Amino acid sequence: MAYPLLNKLVEIFGPEHVTDAKEDLITYSYDATRTAYMPDAVVSPQTREQITLLMQFANKYKVPIIPRGAGTGYTGGALASSGGIVLLMDRFNRIVQIDTENMYAVVEPGVVTAKLHTAVEEKGLFYPPDPASLNACTIGGNIAENAGGMRAVKYGVTRDYVMGLDVVLPSGQVARTGSKCIKDVVGYDLTNLFVGSEGTLGIVTQAILKLIPLPESRQTMTAAFPFIHTAAETVVDIIANRVVPSALEFMDKHCIRAVDRHLNVGLSKDAEAFLLIEVDGFKSELSNAMAILTRICKKNGATDIQVAKNEAERLKLWEIRRSISAALSGLPIQGDGEDLVVPRSRIPDIIKKMDHICDQYGLYAINFGHAGDGNLHVSLAEKNGPVAAEKVAAASAEILKETVRLEGRIAAEHGIGIVKKEKIGLNIDPPTLDLMKNVKRTLDPNHILNPGKIFSFSTD
DSSP: OOHHHHHHHHHHHOGGGEEOOHHHHHHTSBOSSSOBOOOSEEEOOOSHHHHHHHHHHHHHHTOOEEEESSOOOSSOTTSOBTBOEEEEOTTOOOEEEEETTTTEEEEOTTSBHHHHHHHHHTTTEEOOOBOTTTTTOBHHHHHHHTOOBTTHHHHOOGGGGEEEEEEEOTTSOEEEEEOSOSOOOSSOOOHHHHTTSTTSSOEEEEEEEEOEEOOSEEEEEEEEESSHHHHHHHHHHHHHTTOOOSEEEEEEHHHHHHHHHHHOOOOOSSOSEEEEEEEEEOHHHHHHHHHHHHHHHHHTTOSEEEEOOSHHHHHHHHHHHHTHHHHGGGSOEEEEEEEEEOOGGGHHHHHHHHHHHHHHHTEEEEEEEEGGGTEEEEEEEESSSOOOHHHHHHHHHHHHHHHHHTTOBSBSSSOOTTTSGGGGGGTSOHHHHHHHHHHHHHHOTTOOBSTTSSSOOTTO
């Protein structure tokens, strides 16, 4: 980075919190995608005033600013795809307040999600959003992506728990949205404008998060199925029977085999699909819910049903689910993978369509995810040898078109970022897309905040 610019950053943040050393830039050049872009510098603020000064400086000289949490995203939202300065929020890591009477927490964006879970649960409270990367990801990243996770089927996603935000705008002004009140219709709902905006509209420096009472008890079970489609139909049947699990997770045979190799836990070698189901609430209610779930699974042909007898067994079952991504690393996966969502009743349909499409291209689909809310994570792998990249891309495109035809969306919880921005038109019509772009232009006329994410402008 040019000396005058670097000197200004040192003036704002102090020399120990600014770097343009190549080894440091490499560290912050990638996320969970397989793409990397080198930033020009990395800074680590500790105060809102420092961020305000940075944004005023960046806006004046049109320097891109890329907010970054833990870098666990799958769509490149924290990558410096246009160069510029990575704004690392790791020092904004305080849980400022946990109010047990009004049931909310005030936190900074660098707080690790699992740390917040532990802190509020020690006080008998509950923050439900739980992305798979909860031990690494941060609240700021969760807000930027509107993260979901395993418990979304019952409790919803991050947006449902954000009551208010402090946000530094690209101009350097500070906006305060929402409040600590359950009811609040004073003015426009700007809080939800920033949730899910992928760091393109403002930099969150503090959040007010709704908490709920910690469930008294929970029970967990797994069920293996000889056919993938009957497992998918079981998901539909469970919801149709008015049982709403706190988690209803799905994995196909490819995930089952990979996890068994990874953990050596003795999963059924004949199973085509596997459901992990958890219910929570008052202890007196759970036995009835578990009886209904067991009956539905057996009716749909489940061959192996296991119920966790204690917390150790429950954690062992969850280890199976949380290890999927690591276990799949040895498979011949091609392309970026998809994070699609359809109405729950359409899960059997999209799985059948994916199988048909993949057969035509010499591929097979690897499916797992949050089936209880219709969200599947899909990877494509070579079936009998190399498949050209353009054929993999064509298969992915067909899968997304089928998803939309089934009233689904091309992104459920991983965002759009740089990976899917050219496909956003599959879900968003031109007038609505123009409206979104106008919001961006209004708040960020110089396109300095996380440019090139979600959609493109001629200035990018």
